[in-house]
Amino acid sequence: MGKWALKSVLINNSNIIVINVIYIQIETNPLEAFYKGSTILMTGANGYLGKTLIEKLLRCFDVEKIYLLMRVKNNENVEKRLENLINETIFEQLRERNPAVFRKLIAIEVDYTAHDLNLNIETLERLHAEVQIVFNIVASVRFNEPLQDAIDINFLGTKKVVNLVLGIEKLKSFVHVSTLYSNCNRDDIDEKIYDHMLNYHQLIPIAKILKDAKNKKMEEILFDGLPNTYTLTKHFAEKLVYHQTFFIPSGIFRPAVVVSNYKDLPGYIENVNGPSMIIALTVRGYIHCIFGDSSKRANLIPVDYTINALIATAWDIHETYQERLKTCSNIPIYNYMFNENNLKWGELMKIYVPLGFHQPLQKFIWYYSYFIVSSKALFKALNFICHTIPASVMDILMLCIGKKMIYRRAYAKTEQILIIMSFFGLREWNVRNRNIQALLEKTKNFHYQRGDLDFDMRNINWHEFFRNYIPGIKRYHFKEKVGNVKQLAVYYNWMKRVHMIFKYLIYIILTKKILKVLQVLMKKLVFKMIV
Secondary structure (H helix, E strand, C coil), X not given: CEEEXXXXXXXXXXXXXXXXXXXXXXXXXXXXXXXXXXXXXXXXXXXXXXXXXXXXXXXHCCCCEXXXXXXXXXXXXXXXXXXXXXXXXXXXXXXXHCHHHHHHEEEEECCCCCCCCCCCHHHHHHHHHHCCXXXXXXXXXXXXXXXXXXXXXXXXXXXXXXXXXXXXXXXXXEEEEXXXXXXXXXXXXCCCCCCCCCCHHHHHHHHHHHHHCCCHHHHXXXXXXXXXXXXXXXXXXXXXXXXXXXXXXXXXXXXXXXXXXXXXXXXXXXXXXXXXXXXXXXXXXXXXXXXXXXXXXXXXXXXXXXXXXXXXXXXXXXXXXXXXXXXXXXXXXXXXXXXXXXXXXXXXXXXXXXHHCCCCCCCCCCCCCCEEECCHHHHHHHHHHHHHHHHHHHXXXXXXXXXXXXXXXXHHHHHHHHHHHHHHHCCCCEECCHHHHHHHHHHCCCCCCCCCCCCCHHHCCHHHHHHCHXXXXXXXXXXXXXXXXXXXXXXXXXXXXXXXXXXXXXXXXXXXXXXXXXXXXXXXXXXXXXX
């Protein structure tokens, strides 16, 4: 329970007289009480979700400490990586207002290739004795990750974390962060585990067989319509968590496409992957043809809303655990996506993305113009016209001035990315989110002493969000300065005029060609009629 005082003050001849003091009691809500004094264990702290979660927990909740499982990377030990983490942009406000709060972060070195994470006995005993809440976020989100690498991180990494969690003595909640697309081979995605022809024990031996000798039939059985190694390994990791953590307070959280920050740090984004990469390259004029369906839902969710939902999910897992044991219910799964207030690709690209053009991106090569096509044949044709031909011309120019030819190779990679992403851009899923809806109902009257925990996507004002979207990519990902915005805007408007002139010239040329063809056809038709 918190309290604060409201004082009425009278100042007279430099004497300060307190007239009355009113104490107002502010109740600590159950969610805040759940986190107060808790020790948290987290994987994936260096990722986008992990950093955002750490910042929210330190800023808004009175947690005791947060253990971060980290790997040694790029010859940097975990202490150095933690130092670098604290110095990142997302923690800027915390560094200014409350730098002492970072003492709550404790980095622990782990090796995900070791069967016991390479934790010594002393550290393991400390974690088992102290930890109460666990967030398992670590994952490789690369869609084209080699199968064995994806298994090592997304599946075996989860297995080792689960083994660690099973030994925790005072566990209040374990949340495994998955993805909404772990079952994207289905049209309907409910909050449950779906059957597969194989169980999770068979994943590793079959992957080994496929590594030793390609077997197309076995590969089809393994993937079962899932488009890539990321969704496949996430699917099997869910099964593992579901079966091995049934008798502990555990749950699975499935977010959709996580994009930039909406309210907490407007526009903040780190890596531009997936749809954000396609949008950024389209805005810069590199992409003009997108393989997708403009009428399908995009399933975008701001990162701060995602973290708010994740924080509330951990509390709900704890709250419902005893009842779940009594009724022998399955572990809860939370599909964090709403069918309502969910933008479609067409309106997203046409109406919302340009809202951020008041701060144009640097290094653009053409005006923002694109086609969204759902036909693969048409995409191939337009890709050749809009991407391959200009790339070839640019490479010839590079050759003439003695520079390396890079454009054809770059556009070949871009084409592959567009084809990979088309699986998600051509489809739409009917998502059921009863647990998220119930969680919203439970928390709707909660008042927070610090910050806000809104995660109802129906409250998002997309116009407001996209006003900061492109400027956020500009500032936080590309590290571009805002100072030369006026000059860029002039150049961008000039590029728009060039684009319009070019478009009309193409239109006139094509119209003339079509008219000539029609004239020839009419002459032939008249000649046949006369004969």
